[in-house]
Amino acid sequence: xxxxxxxxxxxxxxxxxxxxxxxxxxxxxxxxxxxxxxxxxxxxxxxxxxxxxxxxxxxxxxxxxxxxxxxxxxxxxxxxxxxxxxxxxxxxxxxxxxxxxxxxxxxxxxxxxxxxxxxxxxxxxxxxxxxxxxxxxxxxxxxxxxxxxxxxxxxxxxxxxxxxxxxxxxxxxxxxxxxxxxxxxxxxxxxxxxxxxxxxxxxxxxxxxxxxxxxxxxxxxxxxxxxxxxxxxxxxxxxxxxxxxxxxxxxxxxxxxxxxxxxxxxxxxxxxxxxxxxxxxxxxxxxxxxxxxxxxxxxxxxxxxxxxxxxxxxxxxxxxxxxxxxxxxxxxxxxxxxxxxxxxxxxxxxxxxxxxxxxxxxxxxxxxxxxxxxxxxxxxxxxxxxxxxxxxxxxxxxxxxxxxxxxxxxxxxxxxxxxxxxxxxxxxxxxxxxxxxxxxxxxxxxxxxxxxxxxxxxxxx
Ligand code: PLI
Numbered sequence: 001x002x003x004x005x006x007x008x009x010x011x012x013x014x015x016x017x018x019x020x021x022x023x024x025x026x027x028x029x030x031x032x033x034x035x036x037x038x039x040x041x042x043x044x045x046x047x048x049x050x051x052x053x054x055x056x057x058x059x060x061x062x063x064x065x066x067x068x069x070x071x072x073x074x075x076x077x078x079x080x081x082x083x084x085x086x087x088x089x090x091x092x093x094x095x096x097x098x099x100x101x102x103x104x105x106x107x108x109x110x111x112x113x114x115x116x117x118x119x120x121x122x123x124x125x126x127x128x129x130x131x132x133x134x135x136x137x138x139x140x141x142x143x144x145x146x147x148x149x150x151x152x153x154x155x156x157x158x159x160x161x162x163x164x165x166x167x168x169x170x171x172x173x174x175x176x177x178x179x180x181x182x183x184x185x186x187x188x189x190x191x192x193x194x195x196x197x198x199x200x201x202x203x204x205x206x207x208x209x210x211x212x213x214x215x216x217x218x219x220x221x222x223x224x225x226x227x228x229x230x231x232x233x234x235x236x237x238x239x240x241x242x243x244x245x246x247x248x249x250x251x252x253x254x255x256x257x258x259x260x261x262x263x264x265x266x267x268x269x270x271x272x273x274x275x276x277x278x279x280x281x282x283x284x285x286x287x288x289x290x291x292x293x294x295x296x297x298x299x300x301x302x303x304x305x306x307x308x309x310x311x312x313x314x315x316x317x318x319x320x321x322x323x324x325x326x327x328x329x330x331x332x333x334x335x336x337x338x339x340x341x342x343x344x345x346x347x348x349x350x351x352x353x354x355x356x357x358x359x360x361x362x363x364x365x366x367x368x369x370x371x372x373x374x375x376x377x378x379x380x381x382x383x384x385x386x387x388x389x390x391x392x393x394x395x396x397x398x399x400x401x402x403x404x405x406x407x408x409x410x411x412x413x414x415x416x417x418x419x420x421x422x423x424x425x426x427x428x429x430x431x432x433x434x435x436x437x438x439x440x441x442x443x444x445x446x447x448x449x450x451x452x453x454x455x456x457x458x459x460x461x
Pocket of ligand 1: 051052053100101126128129217219258
């Protein structure tokens with residue numbers, strides 16, 4: 001393992017105490033949570049790796065920018081400042097704010113669903129994106145390369161579209177039944193895996209040849225651009241800004257959960273390249289759903305913080321450290337034999353719990369068992385991305401089997417140190433050592449939708 005790591009490109013100005021609990025306390029807390037760490041109080045978590053969404057630390061410049069917030073209902077100065085930054089980054093003509101990524105999805109995606117029987121095709125839909133596709137009356141089809149599911153094998157761009165399958169899908173369904181092609185960068189659901197520019201270009205060419213709109217789901221577009229710079233020939237000497245601009249040039253619409261690479265605690269972005277009619281429709285819909293088009297559910301101060309955060313997230317010193325933290329945790333686990341999605345992606349280490357615990361069947365949720373064991377071990381909260389999250393077939397009501405059973409150790413931006421990551425690694429390695437003793441879980445209460453958030457579980461005896 002490369003023991004060296006990139007030191008923090010920042011120093012600490014303010015601290016937030018976190019508390020370690022005892023194992024006895026955690027046994028009680030986990031039981032009370034229904035063996036579902038979503039129901040834990042954050043103060044009972046020592047290191048919180050549930051998500052990188054809205055959990056990052058803001059810089060002093062962001063905190064200072066908050067004070068400039070103009071809270072005018074209409075025409076806020078803060079809106080115009082943010083609009084300028086977004087136009088500069090994307091090169092697009094139009095911007096509408098939303099309260100977060102799913103707010104942007106609920107306004108934009110239905111605009112492309114013009115008749116029954118339509119589908120969106122993505123390398124991989126994130127769960128809220130899938131939900132909004134379905135709520136709009138369309139189907140969500142994933143079309144990622146097979147290497148994405150081979151966790152132990154190296155591939156530099158496991159988020160890539162399967163181009164041949166994409167062509168076949170368009171042919172089989174008919175281009176006018178494809179509502180849009182959604183490029184998820186990075187591909188969150190299978191490991192924060194990047195998509196190469198070459199693959200994005202070819203995907204864009206296919207879409208354009210069939211007159212299909214292209215939408216970027218770019219919550220982590222800056223991390224993707226950094227991977228392109230590191231791994232793709234011809235991009236070594238380009239800036240992250242230039243690489244990102246090239247990505248935006250391939251698409252028609254950019255949707256973003258600004259809670260990730262916007263380095264903000266809240267916020268969403270709708271940016272439209274040049275389609276005046278689409279912009280007018282979205283501007284109309286944003287009002288009843290999110291708010292007036294110059295705030296869209298955000299406060300003026302949050303727009304100010306986002307305007308600064310978007311620019312900071314493109315800085316190479318920041319990105320180098322950010323991705324090296326993830327790499328460091330991944331290396332520590334791999335060196336100890338823990339199976340992970342390899343190579344690690346941009347925002348998290350994904351532990352392959354199907355390989356780790358083959359004795360636990362998919363419908364007893366092996367990754368959820370590992371998540372619970374890691375909490376008991378050290379108060380570290382991770383999240384299951386597998387069959388528990390996937391849910392049931394809407395028709396048969398049978399549990400769907402996910403191709404991967406993953407525990408996501410998601411690293412918030414600028415928040416934890418390498419020492420914290422050592423605590424995480426030690427906990428996961430300790431759980432791995434006694435993986436054969438882990439037992440599955442089953443339902444005590446199962447809600448009808450998005451069950452992973454509020455289910456109560458119990459260990460299988
Ligand atoms: O959580 P939102 O509504 O701001 O964004 C939804 C969303 C859209 N696309 C992608 C790729 C996401 O990762 C995403 C949210 N992700 C969360 C909450 C996560 O924990 O990964």
